[in-house]
Amino acid sequence: MAEREATTVIKIPITLDIPIGPQHPAIHEPVMLKIYADGEEVVHAEVNTGYNHRGVEKLMEKNSFYKDKFLSSRVCGICNTVHENCYTRAVEYLAGLEPSPRAKYIRVLAMELERIHSHMIINAIMAEVIGFDTLFMYIMRDRELVMKAKEILTGNRVEAEIHMFGGVRRDIDDVKKDKIMDILKKLEPRLKYYRKLFEEDPTINSRLAEIGILKPETVLGYSLLGPILRGSGIKSDVRAEDKYDAYGEIPWTVITRPEGDSLARMLVRWDEALESLEICKYILEHLPQGPAVVDERKLPRVFPPGESYARVEAPRGELVYYINSVGGANPYRVKIRTPSAVNIINSAFSYVGHSIADVPVILVSYDPCISCMERAIVLDLKNNVEKRVPLKYIAQKKVRL
Amino acid sequence: MSIIKEVIKNFFSKPSTIEYPRKAEIPVEKDFRGEFYADLKKCTGCTLCALECPAKAIEMKKLPENIKLKHNPRGLYPVVNYMTCVYCYRCVRVCPVDAFITTPNYKLSSVKEVYSEEKTLKTLGMG
Numbered sequence: 001m002a003e004r005e006a007t008t009v010i011k012i013p014i015t016l017d018i019p020i021g022p023q024h025p026a027i028h029e030p031v032m033l034k035i036y037a038d039g040e041e042v043v044h045a046e047v048n049t050g051y052n053h054r055g056v057e058k059l060m061e062k063n064s065f066y067k068d069k070f071l072s073s074r075v076c077g078i079c080n081t082v083h084e085n086c087y088t089r090a091v092e093y094l095a096g097l098e099p100s101p102r103a104k105y106i107r108v109l110a111m112e113l114e115r116i117h118s119h120m121i122i123n124a125i126m127a128e129v130i131g132f133d134t135l136f137m138y139i140m141r142d143r144e145l146v147m148k149a150k151e152i153l154t155g156n157r158v159e160a161e162i163h164m165f166g167g168v169r170r171d172i173d174d175v176k177k178d179k180i181m182d183i184l185k186k187l188e189p190r191l192k193y194y195r196k197l198f199e200e201d202p203t204i205n206s207r208l209a210e211i212g213i214l215k216p217e218t219v220l221g222y223s224l225l226g227p228i229l230r231g232s233g234i235k236s237d238v239r240a241e242d243k244y245d246a247y248g249e250i251p252w253t254v255i256t257r258p259e260g261d262s263l264a265r266m267l268v269r270w271d272e273a274l275e276s277l278e279i280c281k282y283i284l285e286h287l288p289q290g291p292a293v294v295d296e297r298k299l300p301r302v303f304p305p306g307e308s309y310a311r312v313e314a315p316r317g318e319l320v321y322y323i324n325s326v327g328g329a330n331p332y333r334v335k336i337r338t339p340s341a342v343n344i345i346n347s348a349f350s351y352v353g354h355s356i357a358d359v360p361v362i363l364v365s366y367d368p369c370i371s372c373m374e375r376a377i378v379l380d381l382k383n384n385v386e387k388r389v390p391l392k393y394i395a396q397k398k399v400r401l
Numbered sequence: 402m403s404i405i406k407e408v409i410k411n412f413f414s415k416p417s418t419i420e421y422p423r424k425a426e427i428p429v430e431k432d433f434r435g436e437f438y439a440d441l442k443k444c445t446g447c448t449l450c451a452l453e454c455p456a457k458a459i460e461m462k463k464l465p466e467n468i469k470l471k472h473n474p475r476g477l478y479p480v481v482n483y484m485t486c487v488y489c490y491r492c493v494r495v496c497p498v499d500a501f502i503t504t505p506n507y508k509l510s511s512v513k514e515v516y517s518e519e520k521t522l523k524t525l526g527m528g
Binding site for chain 2 (some may be wrong): 067070152155156164170296297
């Protein structure tokens with residue numbers, strides 16, 4: 001039986017495998033995204049984590065409740081105040097301590113200032129990633145105003161350390177109040193300008209609009225949190241649901257947008273920053289009188305046995321602390337669930353189907369040389385002609401072999 | 402046309418970068434959490450600050466032989482390692498006699514480890 005002479009050879013290169021991270025300068029977390037691409041299109045994405053495991057939860061078991069307060073605020077640099085708020089409230093529930101109304105207002109003020117600067121930094125990085133370096137620098141310059149306000153309130157630009165069980169560690173006087181108010185008045189037009197820019201600029205719009213659309217049922221199915229949830233039109237915010245600290249007394253609204261694309265998520269962040277600004281102004285005008293600072297020397301040394309659970313709306317979503325105590329000076333177990341853990345690990349599905357340039361945040365700045373190996377090469381041996389076609393066209397039988 | 406205006410404006414304006422730390426000073430608040438050290442006139446050597454420090458930056462040292470203090474019978478005083486310190490001010494707040502002196506000085510970067518020993522001993526006015 002004579003062999004049939006081959007007329008066509010199909011060389012199928014392996015799917016392009018692009019590792020992004022674990023130490024990429026533009027990404028915020030040391031996380032590794034493994035992107036498998038067929039041509040320009042992402043067909044599969046894997047998220048590898050664990051590069052920044054510091055064993056904070058184990059360290060908390062070994063240290064006292066008071067030392068853990070300072071450890072908890074060092075879990076994350078940008079959202080340190082919400083971490084310490086969540087931990088402090090969990091311990092307060094355990095010990096039956098109640099902060100004064102003035103302390104509650106000061107806590108909310110610190111957390112809202114943090115939300116403004118956190119949303120500004122992520123929008124600045126988004127601007128940088130899409131190639132808008134000047135906008136990045138402008139936003140970062142104006143973010144310094146918020147950092148100054150935080151310095152006036154807490155004593156440091158970044159690490160607030162303003163919470164203590166049963167109150168706060170620093171009070172605010174009229175001079176500081178006026179200084180923060182002046183800064184907020186300077187900041188408001190800038191925030192409105194950036195929000196308008198993100199909404200109207202054609203370059204930003206063409207890069208962000210209709211990219212990474214998440215339907216409400218998908219977002220709920222994958223338990224994504226925070227501005228992702230609200231950017232897909234789901235009205236969910238721990239501040240509104242739990243009304244912890246002074247959020248029940250302050251008038252504010254939950255921001256949602258129905259679109260569900262990248263642009264909607266960024267605009268939700270700008271709107272939330274503006275809403276936080278209004279909350280800060282309200283607090284400075286309506287700060288209740290009374291004691292706020294707690295004397296750390298008179299707090300209990302040991303805490304009663306029991307369990308407690310607190311959650312807080314961090315700038316990135318819902319943050320949860322669970323504390324188990326068997327009595328004594330140290331906690332038996334502290335469990336932290338950060339919003340980024342859920343958002344990053346569960347979001348691998350959302351890259352599939354987009355082009356590599358659309359893989360959010362860092363892939364835009366990533367410049368892979370994929371053009372040479374992205375396609376299947378069809379060699380027509382008779383005519384000695386090479387045709388380059390994407391693999392999926394062969395699978396869909398769009399190419400005549 | 403606005404870009405030409407910007408170019409001309411920037412051609413004559415000063416550079417927007419600042420020469421830190423040679424020429425520029427960055428103002429901070431008076432109660433910024435900066436450098437701090439113990440006041441030997443008040444310190445009783447109770448060691449509470451060293452026990453409570455979350456960063457283990459405070460070490461209790463023996464006072465020099467020639468210094469004898471009535472209110473400090475054990476002859477101990479805290480020495481802060483500024484390179485390890487996280488400036489949470491837990492020691493300042495738990496001190497039963499308010500013995501810590503706080504300053505807004507944040508310029509503490511150095512190639513060597515910096516301790517509060519000298520500043521603390523100077524508080525007695527003996528040099």
